[in-house]
Amino acid sequence: MRLFRLTLATIFQRKAWAICALAVIALPFALPMISSATEKPILVQPARIQAAWGTLWVCTVLWGLFTAAREGETNAKTGVGEYFQTTGLSATRQLFEIWLAVFCFVAPLALITAAICQFAAAPADPVEHAMWWTLNLQYVTLFLLVTGPLLALATAIASRFGGITGFATTMGITLYGLYGVGYLKNMLQLEANPILHGVWLFSPHYDFADLTQRLFFKTGALPTGDFWSMILYFGGILAVYTGVSRLCFRTKLSA
Template sequence: MRLFKLTLSTIFRRKSWAICALLVLAFPFFLPSLSSSAENPALLKPALAQAAWAMTWLCTIFWGFFVAARLGELNSRSGVGEYFLTTGVSATRQLLEIWAAVLVFVAPLGLGAALVCIIGASPALPDERSMWLATNLQYALLFVLVVAPLIAIAIAIASRFGSITGFICSAGLAVYGLYGVGYMKLLISTEGSPLLTWLWSSSPHYHFADPTERLRYKLGAIDWSDFPLLVAYFVGIFLIHTALSRLIFRAKATA
């Protein structure tokens, strides 16, 4: 696990993770005061919950995926990957160790957003509070299932085509899955194109892992009979994307 420790130490020493932690844990308490929720106390808690998850997704997309892409490129082009190959660390294990190190810093962002919502925005009624707790924990798990394969994609593509390409591909896929598929559905309802319908159905529907609407309107937790099916859906995407990442990843640059 030497590459894992090296990558973990590299991310930790750059300290940019601390800015993301601050944005997720502290900024949501300040952000609602800049909106209309300051004039209506009833909107304060929903606004705080929305801000917490919005900051989590923004930090993950613009920091987490960039860090993953940057490390993937450095591993292949700096000679570190080639060195570890000579010591018996396979390319598969190198991808796994870099991925695990990045995930150590990204996964807690989802848990941090859940804790902000639970501590700062829980409803007063006991039944609603327990449902609020379950909802946030469900989405913290879905968050990890969504971002984990995207981190692998960022590392793999960057190792072959550069960090900018790796970042754009992973971030673009995340934004498309969170927001783009919704606009495509509206387009399908007006155009009725079979090609667009097929594209929409085969797209990754990451918006299922975004709790913003559910928390804002207190829709409650995902039904526990449906939750395993949703987990299985994202696990399937996880397996497909990680397999593609391994095919793309290279541990050393070609001459």
């Protein structure tokens, strides 16, 4: 795990992760206090939920994907990847270790966000409170299952086409999966189009993993069957992205 330790230390030394950690911890408490939610105390907790998960998504998309892309480009551009390959570390293992180093910073942010929602925004009603643990656990699981493959994809694309391309491509996929598919669905409801329907059908529906509204409106945990269906769906996307990432990833610049 030499490359993992090197990448982990490099990210840690840059200190940008500390800004994300501070934002994830502080903004869920600060933003509701400067919004209209303070006029009605009952709205403070829902506003805190939106601020918490919204901050996490923003930090992951902007910092997480950028960091993954930067590390992938650096590994190929500086000769680090080529060096480790001469020591017997395969390209597949290098991709995994770089991904794991970035993921080790993203995963704790997700756990912190879930903890804030659990202990600082949980409903007082005993029935709703009992489902809060399950819903937060489901959200963290789906969030990591969505963002994990995207981090690997950003690393792989950046190692071949450059950091800007890797970051922009994966950020575009993420935003499209979270919001674009919703606009596309609205368009199809207004006017049927077989081509657009096919595009929508095969699009990554990351909006399924965004359970913020369920927390906001206290609609309870996902039914077990629906949750496992989502696990299988995003697991399939993970398999596809893993294959694409391995095909794209390279350990050195082409001559």
